[in-house]
Amino acid sequence: MNIRVNDRAVAAEFAGTALLVFFGVAAAAVAGPLIGPVGIALVFGLVLLALAYTLGPVSGAHLNPAVTFGLLLAGRIGLRTAVRYAVAQCAGGVAGAGVLYVLVRAIPGFTVHGAFGSNGWGTRSAVGIDGVGAFLAEAVLTMLLVLVVLGVTRRNAAPGVAGAAIGLTLSALVLVGLPLTGCGINPARSMGPALFAGGPALSQLWLFLAAPLAGGALAAGVDRLLHPVPRAAAVAGRDTVAVGSL
Template sequence: MGGTNRRAVIGEFLGTLLLVLLAVGAAVLAGEAIGPVGIALAFGFVLLALAYALGPISGCHVNPAVTLGFLLARRIDGRTAVSYWTAQVLGGITGAALVLLLAKQIPGLETHGKLGTNGWGERSQVHINAGGAFLTEVVLTFLLVYVVLAVTHRLAAVGFDGLPIGIALAVVHLVGIPLTGTSVNPARSLGPALFAGGDALSQLWLFLLAPLVGGALAAGIHLLTHPQPNLPVAQALATDARA
């Protein structure tokens, strides 16, 4: 593995760890104090900061659904995608372990079946059913991944990509927290569920699958609305005109 690729993989591990530790940690450790809006802003601001810190190193995917979108949009190759997915999963698990460690220092804080995990039915604030939860996660992940693909495209305004990405993540949390707790990120859901156990673990499959479906759909639509990044812009536009 080359030096640049190694740095990118380390960046994806660290970024996913910090996203789970600080954003999921905000929900677990300070959720009652800051409320859903505060939690949504925590996710958005953490990703905004990470986008500027890690964007030049790895692209700051920190999300398997985003990496899938980049793979299907032909922005990265399969080897890079697999290395990113591995780093993201390990980062998510490590971040969740640190959240659990901090939670254990707070007397009376319940973590079993909770720990900032996602869910439907009795585990949803509005008792959304499994079908509704799946659709929610697909739509919200579609928005996030489409925004990431669009603003990191070479035709976008360079230097401002972190801002819309952070705003998009905050918005999807504002919508999704009452419905499913908001996953839109399989690594973010996997880590906490492994330590929470119970129903959080039994419902985990939906929050692994639905975001990947949303990411794949976002890649498909992105290919229709944006010139291919591996072609010169003039050539890509000419190709579209001939289609």
């Protein structure tokens, strides 16, 4: 199925990303000590799964600039659509983190500065991973996520499975990525809390913007090797978003 990109689709990307960031970062920053890494991973994955089925028919439910970038490079969307979606997603990430920031200010003793579910490396990593390792981890984890999105939203994909596959993949990636970098793999998710946390979270943000985009580009390259896109088909799809069976 193809979706004509309009203001409703852009609004869906904004709202969906805001919800994903609000609940995911809340799980990591507020509920983490109670629910543990498995609980955090399930929150991220289940929220994305629900949003995929809810917003998929409206916008394709990218909810991640790296996913949008991968779809752009794979010839599945046009540049204008990609830019509009990425701006909406980043704004949504900031909005979701902003609402959560207001909420946590009501929690006595809760510390936001330098933390707030943000991503990091070095002393801000549970295992002390360095910058090079953090970049590699974020790029590889994002590559798998985007590759799954590209695969399960193809026209010939099994109907009805895309949302579940993407949500479960995100949960698995969060489980792996949490001890390494806090698992960003989404520039909008990383940007939101970092802007409110400030300090080292903000100074390290560049990596969590660049590495997921690199991962999205790698996924698009692999997808093009596996499924070459005829030029005519790519041109015809510039103003639509292919969402497969979402």
